[in-house]
Amino acid sequence: GLNPKLKKTVVLVGMMGAGKSAVGRALASALDVPFRDSDTEIETAANMTIAEIFARDGEAFFRRKETQVIERLLDSRPAVLSTGGGAYMAEENRRMITEKGVAVWLDADLRVLWSRVRHRDSRPLLQTSDPLATLTEIYERRVPIYAQADLAVKSEQGLSVEGMARKVIET
Ligand code: S3P
Numbered sequence: 001g002l003n004p005k006l007k008k009t010v011v012l013v014g015m016m017g018a019g020k021s022a023v024g025r026a027l028a029s030a031l032d033v034p035f036r037d038s039d040t041e042i043e044t045a046a047n048m049t050i051a052e053i054f055a056r057d058g059e060a061f062f063r064r065k066e067t068q069v070i071e072r073l074l075d076s077r078p079a080v081l082s083t084g085g086g087a088y089m090a091e092e093n094r095r096m097i098t099e100k101g102v103a104v105w106l107d108a109d110l111r112v113l114w115s116r117v118r119h120r121d122s123r124p125l126l127q128t129s130d131p132l133a134t135l136t137e138i139y140e141r142r143v144p145i146y147a148q149a150d151l152a153v154k155s156e157q158g159l160s161v162e163g164m165a166r167k168v169i170e171t
Contacts, residue, residue: 002102002151002169006031006078010168011070011097013088013149014106015139016123017116019164023106024082026165034079038087041069050084054124067093074100085138086125089145098150104168105149110139112155 002010010027012020021037028035039050042065046053053062066087073081074096081101087093088103097103114135117123128134146152153168 002031002171006033009074009078009101010080011074011101011103012080012082012106013097013103014085014146015108015113015142016085016126016135017113018085018106018108019116019155019161020082020085020106022161023164023168024080026161027168028080030162030165030169031080034077035082036073036079037082038066038069038073039082039084041073042066045069049122051122051124059124063090066090067096071096085142088149089142094145094148102151103149105146105152106155106164106168107146107152108155110136112157113139 010031012024014020024037025035042053042062043049046065048056050062053065063086066084067090070081070083070087070093073079088097114132117126117135118131121127125138126134151168151171153164153171155164159167
């Protein structure tokens with residue numbers, strides 16, 4: 001479980017559509033610590049959307065920014081930090097997160113993930129001719145790595161964002 005007197009940053013990891021931002025916000029409010037979101041930090045600093053950054057500067061550039069932002073946020077005071085779905089894939093990021101934070105995997109079924117991302121075009125990795133097949137591929141590749149997180153919390157049908165935040169605290 002998560003100690004309410006938080007000494008380490010809680011880092012939410014997991015797939016696109018797992019609810020990292022919404023649950024992260026509720027969790028931060030329940031724990032009374034600041035909420036941070038690595039994608040938002042990158043967008044604000046660049047004054048561009050994630051899609052624009054991918055299109056203009058490429059994914060490798062985005063990943064470098066992501067590592068820098070995560071490092072900076074892990075070095076500030078304890079908070080809840082939501083990361084982009086790919087952030088936990090980089091060995092360097094996993095090492096930093098393990099060292100300075102607590103990694104929490106928000107685990108949701110592929111069906112749930114798809115229902116949440118299918119009508120949004122803000123995710124450059126899903127701009128393919130068959131986005132469901134792409135999401136499935138990414139999911140299968142990443143699950144074994146997300147499973148290395150300190151804590152795994154499964155999202156259940158019908159559970160609210162606040163309910164999910166409570167489950168994270170109680171797990
Ligand atoms: C990505 C997920 C996105 C964003 C970028 C890449 C990924 O964040 O960082 O589009 O690699 O899964 P969300 O998980 O918030 O959608």
